[in-house]
Amino acid sequence: MAEAIDLLIVGGGITGQSAALTAAGAGARVAIVDMAQNVGSHANAGSLHVQMQSRFLRLNPHLAENVESSLPLYLAAVAEWDVLDEALGGVELTREGGLMLAEGADQMAFLREKAEREAKKGLAVDILERPELERIAPYLGPNIVGAEICRDEGKVNPLIANRKMNARLSALGVRHIADRIIGIEAGDGKPAAIGQARHKAAHILIAAAWGTEALTRSLGLRLPTPPEPLHMNITEAGEYAIKHLVQHAERSITLKQFRSGQVVIGGGWPARQNGVESTPRVRGDSLLGNVALAAAIAPGIAGLRVLRTWAGVNTPVDGKATIGPVRPGARVSLSLPGDAGYTLGPIVGRSAAEQILGLPSQIDPTPFAPNRWYD
Amino acid sequence: MSKTVRFTFDGEPQTATGSVSVAAALTGAGHTRLRRTDGDSARGMFCGIGVCQDCLVTIDGRPNRRACMTLLEDGMTVETQAARAPLSGPAPPRLKAERLSPDVLIIGGGAAGLAAGIAARAEGAEVLLLDERKVAGGQYFKQPARADAPAMDPQQADGAALVARARESGVTIVAGAEVWGAFDGPEIMASTATHVYVLTPRALIVATGAYERPIMIPGWTLPGVMTVGAAQTLWRSYGVLPGKRVAIFGNGPLCAQVALELSKGGAEIAVLGETAAPGWTQPRAVAAMALSNRALAAKGAGMLAGLRRRGIAVTWRAKPLAIEQTGAGLTVAYQAGKRHRQVTVDAVCLNFGFQPQNEILRLLGTAMRFDARFGQLRPDRSAVMETSVPGVYAVGDCCGLGGAHAAMVEGRIAGRAAAGGSGPTDKESAELSGHRRFQDALWQVYAADEPPGIEHATPETLICRCEEVTCAKLDDALKAGGSDIGAIKRATRIGMGRCQGRYCAPVLAAYLAGKQGRPLEDLSFFAPQVPIKPVDIATVAATEALLETPPADG
Numbered sequence: 017m018a019e020a021i022d023l024l025i026v027g028g029g030i031t032g033q034s035a036a037l038t039a040a041g042a043g044a045r046v047a048i049v050d051m052a053q054n055v056g057s058h059a060n061a062g063s064l065h066v067q068m069q070s071r072f073l074r075l076n077p078h079l080a081e082n083v084e085s086s087l088p089l090y091l092a093a094v095a096e097w098d099v100l101d102e103a104l105g106g107v108e109l110t111r112e113g114g115l116m117l118a119e120g121a122d123q124m125a126f127l128r129e130k131a132e133r134e135a136k137k138g139l140a141v142d143i144l145e146r147p148e149l150e151r152i153a154p155y156l157g158p159n160i161v162g163a164e165i166c167r168d169e170g171k172v173n174p175l176i177a178n179r180k181m182n183a184r185l186s187a188l189g190v191r192h193i194a195d196r197i198i199g200i201e202a203g204d205g206k207p208a209a210i211g212q213a214r215h216k217a218a219h220i221l222i223a224a225a226w227g228t229e230a231l232t233r234s235l236g237l238r239l240p241t242p243p244e245p246l247h248m249n250i251t252e253a254g255e256y257a258i259k260h261l262v263q264h265a266e267r268s269i270t271l272k273q274f275r276s277g278q279v280v281i282g283g284g285w286p287a288r289q290n291g292v293e294s295t296p297r298v299r300g301d302s303l304l305g306n307v308a309l310a311a312a313i314a315p316g317i318a319g320l321r322v323l324r325t326w327a328g329v330n331t332p333v334d335g336k337a338t339i340g341p342v343r344p345g346a347r348v349s350l351s352l353p354g355d356a357g358y359t360l361g362p363i364v365g366r367s368a369a370e371q372i373l374g375l376p377s378q379i380d381p382t383p384f385a386p387n388r389w390y391d
Numbered sequence: 392m393s394k395t396v397r398f399t400f401d402g403e404p405q406t407a408t409g410s411v412s413v414a415a416a417l418t419g420a421g422h423t424r425l426r427r428t429d430g431d432s433a434r435g436m437f438c439g440i441g442v443c444q445d446c447l448v449t450i451d452g453r454p455n456r457r458a459c460m461t462l463l464e465d466g467m468t469v470e471t472q473a474a475r476a477p478l479s480g481p482a483p484p485r486l487k488a489e490r491l492s493p494d495v496l497i498i499g500g501g502a503a504g505l506a507a508g509i510a511a512r513a514e515g516a517e518v519l520l521l522d523e524r525k526v527a528g529g530q531y532f533k534q535p536a537r538a539d540a541p542a543m544d545p546q547q548a549d550g551a552a553l554v555a556r557a558r559e560s561g562v563t564i565v566a567g568a569e570v571w572g573a574f575d576g577p578e579i580m581a582s583t584a585t586h587v588y589v590l591t592p593r594a595l596i597v598a599t600g601a602y603e604r605p606i607m608i609p610g611w612t613l614p615g616v617m618t619v620g621a622a623q624t625l626w627r628s629y630g631v632l633p634g635k636r637v638a639i640f641g642n643g644p645l646c647a648q649v650a651l652e653l654s655k656g657g658a659e660i661a662v663l664g665e666t667a668a669p670g671w672t673q674p675r676a677v678a679a680m681a682l683s684n685r686a687l688a689a690k691g692a693g694m695l696a697g698l699r700r701r702g703i704a705v706t707w708r709a710k711p712l713a714i715e716q717t718g719a720g721l722t723v724a725y726q727a728g729k730r731h732r733q734v735t736v737d738a739v740c741l742n743f744g745f746q747p748q749n750e751i752l753r754l755l756g757t758a759m760r761f762d763a764r765f766g767q768l769r770p771d772r773s774a775v776m777e778t779s780v781p782g783v784y785a786v787g788d789c790c791g792l793g794g795a796h797a798a799m800v801e802g803r804i805a806g807r808a809a810a811g812g813s814g815p816t817d818k819e820s821a822e823l824s825g826h827r828r829f830q831d832a833l834w835q836v837y838a839a840d841e842p843p844g845i846e847h848a849t850p851e852t853l854i855c856r857c858e859e860v861t862c863a864k865l866d867d868a869l870k871a872g873g874s875d876i877g878a879i880k881r882a883t884r885i886g887m888g889r890c891q892g893r894y895c896a897p898v899l900a901a902y903l904a905g906k907q908g909r910p911l912e913d914l915s916f917f918a919p920q921v922p923i924k925p926v927d928i929a930t931v932a933a934t935e936a937l938l939e940t941p942p943a944d945g
C-alpha cells in the first residue's frame with residue numbers, strides 16, 4: 017500500500033506546486049495529481065503584474081472593484097516571488113518596474129487617475145513624461161507621450177522557475193501522479209479524488225485552474241472557470257535593453273525581454289480552442305496584430321525576427337483570487353488565482369496550504385473565501 | 392563577362408566575382424566564421440539552404456541576415472553577427488502588401504513544384520509558385536545564380552529547360568519568396584525582400600523538398616563543417632569551392648556525386664567516407680536497382696567509375712567520430728571499418744540522409760505516419776497526392792525521400808488534379824512505381840548498420856546547435872523525470888533556437904522513443920507552430936495591413 021497522503025493537490029501548475037512547496041516544507045506528505053493538459057503555467061510569459069491591467073478593466077468594467085481591492089494581494093504576490101527566487105536559487109527575477117504607455121492626452125489622464133487610486137493601495141507608482149521615459153526606455157516609438165511606472169512590477173523566466181520548482185519538489189519527496197480527476201468525494205471521512213484510481217488524502221486542495229468548475233459543481237459551488245485561450249510570440253535574442261515590463265493604456269500588449277535576450281510579446285490576444293480540454297491553436301490575425309502593435313510602440317525590436325508563437329490557456333475567473341476550504345471546516349479547499357495567475361500563483365498556493373495546515377498566514381485570506389460561489 | 396563585386400567584411404575590403412550569395416563570397420575569400428554564439432563559439436555556413444540559421448551576419452547594419460540566402464550586392468557592408476544584436480539597427484525597408492487568391496498555389500520550385508505548375512497550367516488554372524531561393528530549380532536541378540551562366544552538365548541543363556517550360560506555360564514564379572505562415576483555410580503568408588503576401592488559393596500544392604540530416608559528433612558545429620548539399624550549392628550555384636582540401640562523410644549517393652563534382656572543380660578529396668558496406672556485398676539489391684531503372688543505375692555506376700579515374704577511393708563502413716579545429720585546419724578522427732584514422736582538411740562535408748520539410752503540412756493538420764525505415768514522417772495521400780486536408784496536395788521529397796524523378800511524376804499528377812483535371816494515367820502510375828522500386832533498392836544498397844542517432848554520443852556532443860545543449864544536459868533532464876518531448880524542451884531549451892528544432896527534433900524524438908520503448912508518431916515531435924521560418928518583425932507588421940477585419944485586440 018502506498019504511504020498515506022496528508023495533502024493531495026489536484027493540478028500541478030504554479031499554484032498547486034507552490035502549495036506543495038509550503039506543505040512539504042512544513043513536513044506534510046504531499047502528492048500532486050495532474051492530467052498535464054493546458055497547463056497555463058507552461059504557456060505563460062512570466063510577467064509579474066501589479067498595477068491594474070487596462071485590458072482587464074476594459075473587458076470587465078463591472079469587475080474593476082474586484083481588481084482594485086486585490087491590489088494588496090498583488091504586492092504580497094511579488095514579495096512572495098522574491099522569496100521563491102531566493103529559495104529556488106534564482107529564476108531570473110527582476111523588479112525593475114512596469115511601464116504602461118500612453119499615446120495621447122486622454123490616455124495620460126486615464127493613467128493619472130489610475131495611478132492615484134493605486135497609490136492609495138500602497139503601490140509605488142509615478143507618471144513619467146516623455147523626456148524622462150525616453151531616458152529609461154530609448155527603444156520606444158515617437159508616438160508615446162508618457163507612461164505610468166509601477167516600480168513593484170517585474171518579470172521572471174517561467175522556464176527556469178518551473179524547472180527549478182520541479183526539482184525542488186522532487187527533492188522534498190512530493191509525489192507526482194498522472195491522472196485525470198473527474199470528481200471529488202467529500203463525505204465525512206477522508207476526501208478522495210476520483211480518476212482512473214481513487215486518491216484518498218487527509219485533505220484535498222483543488223488547484224486545477226480551468227478544471228475547477230467541473231470539480232466543484234458537486235461540492236455545491238457554482239464557480240465558472242471558462243478557459244481563455246491566449247497567444248504568445250517570442251523573438252530571437254537581442255542585446256538586453258528592454259528592462260521593464262511594458263504595457264499600453266488602451267491596447268492589449270505585454271512586451272518584455274528575458275535576460276537571455278529574447279523579446280516576449282503577448283498581452284492577451286486570442287487563440288482558437290474547440291472545447292475545454294483541447295489544445296488551443298495560434299490564430300493568424302492575433303500573430304499579425306500583436307506583433308505589429310509591438311513593432312509600433314517599440315521600433316527598436318524591428319531588427320529581430322519572431323522565432324515562435326504558441327497558444328495556452330488562461331483562467332481569469334472574476335479578477336479576484338479564491339482561497340480556502342469550500343465550507344468552513346471542510347477538508348476540500350480551493351486555490352484559484354484569478355487573473356495574472358503566474359504572478360499570484362505562489363502566494364495563493366502558499367496561503368491555501370497554510371490554512372489547511374493551520375500555519376500562520378502571510379495574508380488575510382478572508383476576502384478570498386469561496387463563499388461568493390455558493391450555489 | 393562576370394563583373395567584380397566590392398564589399399567589406401568587418402571593415403576589410405573584399406571582392407567577389409559574378410552573382411554569388413554573401414556566404415559564397417565570404418567562403419571564396421577564406422572567411423568561414425560568420426557569427427558568435429551566446430556561448431562565444433564561432434559559427435559559419437552549415438546547411439547552405441536557409442535552414443540552420445548559423446550563417447547569420449549583419450548586412451548594412453541590419454542584423455540576423457542569412458548569408459546563404461542573401462545575394463551579394465555591390466557596396467554591401469557585411470559584419471560578423473554578435474550573439475545578441477543591438478536594438479538600435481536602421482529602420483527596415485518599406486514592404487508592399489498584397490493579398491492574392493490564385494487557383495493553385497505551389498510552395499517550392501524544385502522538380503516536384505515545377506512539374507506540378509506545368510501540369511496545372513495545362514488544365515487552364517492560374518498558377519502561382521513561390522520559392523525561397525533566388526533561382527527556381529530546387530536541390531536536384533540546382534541552378535547557377537547567374538542567369539546567363541552555361542549549364543555545368545546535363546542535370547543542370549535539364550533543370551534550366553524545366554524552369555523555362557514552367558515560365559513559358561504561364562506559371563507565375565516568385566523567387567526569393569519565403570513562406571512563413573500557414574493557417575487553416577489554407578491561408579498562407581509569405582514575404583520577399585520587397586513584398587509581403589497573404590494567399591488564399593483554391594488548391595495548395597506543398598513541394599518544399601527536404602533538408603539534410605547531419606551526424607552529431609563533437610565539432611559538428613565548427614565553421615568549415617557543412618552539409619554535403621551546402622558544398623554542392625557553393626560549387627554548382629556560385630562556382631566557389633568549400634575549400635582546397637575536403638573530406639566528405641555520409642550515407643547515400645549524394646556524397647559520391649558531390650565528391651566527383653568538387654574534384655572536377657579542382658578540390659582535393661582527402662576522404663570520401665561512406666557509412667554503408669560496398670555495393671558488391673549486396674548483389675541482390677544492386678540487381679534490383681538496375682532492373683527498376685537501368686539509366687539511373689548506370690549513372691550511379693558511371694559516377695563510381697569517374698571517382699576511380701580521378702583516384703578517389705571510397706572508404707566504406709566509414710564513420711566520423713570527432714572534428715577539431717587545429718592549426719593546420721579541421722582534423723577529423725574517423726573510423727574506417729575497424730581501424731581508426733585521422734585526416735586534416737579545410738572543409739568537412741556531412742550528409743546522413745534527409746529530413747522532409749513537412750512543417751507546412753503539419754501546421755495544416757494533414758494526417759502523418761512515421762516511416763521507421765527512413766526515420767521520417769510521411770503524409771497520408773490519395774492517388775492524386777491529396778492529403779487528408781481537402782484541397783491540400785503534397786508532392787516530392789517533403790513527403791519523405793523519393794528522388795527527383797518520382798517528384799516530377801507526383802508533381803504532374805497533383806498539378807493536374809489540383810486544377811480539376813483527371814487522375815493519374817496508367818503510364819504515370821507505372822513510372823511512379825518504377826521510381827519507387829528504384830529508391831527502395833537504392834537504399835537497400837546504401838543501408839547503414841545504424842541510423843545516425845545519439846545513442847552513442849559523447850556527453851560533450853551538442854545535440855541542439857542553436858541553444859548549445861549537450862548530450863549530458865539532455866540526459867540530466869531525462870533523469871530529472873522529463874518524459875514527453877515538450878517537457879524536455881522546456882527543461883533544456885533544446886529545440887527553442889533559430890532552426891526551430893529541425894536538427895535536434897528527429898534525433899531527440901527517436902532517442903526518447905527508444906528509451907521508453909514507444910513507437911514514433913506525429914506527437915513524438917515538437918508541436919508545429921508558426922512561423923515556419925524565423926520572420927522579420929517588420930514583415931509581420933507590414934502583413935498586418937492585409938487583415939480584413941480589424942485586429943482582435945481583446
Ligand SMILES: Cc1cc2nc3c(=O)[nH]c(=O)nc-3n(C[C@H](O)[C@H](O)[C@H](O)COP(=O)(O)OP(=O)(O)OC[C@H]3O[C@@H](n4cnc5c(N)ncnc54)[C@H](O)[C@@H]3O)c2cc1C
Binds near residue numbers: 197356
Ligand atoms: C499565453 C499565456 C500567457 C500568460 N502570461 C502570464 C503572465 O505573463 N503573468 C501572469 O501572471 N500570468 C500569465 N498567464 C496566466 C497564468 O499562466 C495562469 O493563470 C497560471 O499559470 C495559472 O496557474 P495555475 O497553477 O493556477 O493553473 P495551471 O498552470 O493552468 O495548471 C492547472 C493544472 O490543473 C490540471 N488539471 C485541470 N483539471 C484537472 C483534472 N480534472 N484532473 C487533473 N488535473 C487537472 C492541468 O493539467 C494543469 O496542469 C498567462 C496565461 C497564458 C495562457
Ligand SMILES: Cc1cc2nc3c(=O)[nH]c(=O)nc-3n(C[C@H](O)[C@H](O)[C@H](O)COP(=O)(O)OP(=O)(O)OC[C@H]3O[C@@H](n4cnc5c(N)ncnc54)[C@H](O)[C@@H]3O)c2cc1C
Binds near residue numbers: 498568571645745923
Ligand atoms: C541538399 C540536397 C542536395 C541534393 N542533391 C541531389 C543530387 O545532386 N542528385 C540527386 O539525384 N538528388 C539530390 N537530392 C535529392 C533530390 O534533390 C530530390 O529528390 C529532389 O530535388 C526532390 O524535388 P522536390 O521538388 O521535392 O524538392 P526540392 O528540389 O528540394 O525543392 C523544394 C523547393 O522548395 C523550396 N522551399 C522549401 N521551403 C520553402 C518555404 N517555406 N518557402 C518557400 N520555398 C520553400 C526550396 O527553396 C526548394 O527550392 C538532393 C537533396 C538535397 C536536400
Ligand code: FES
Binds near residue numbers: 445446457459
Ligand atoms: S547556412 Fe544559411 S541558414 Fe544554414
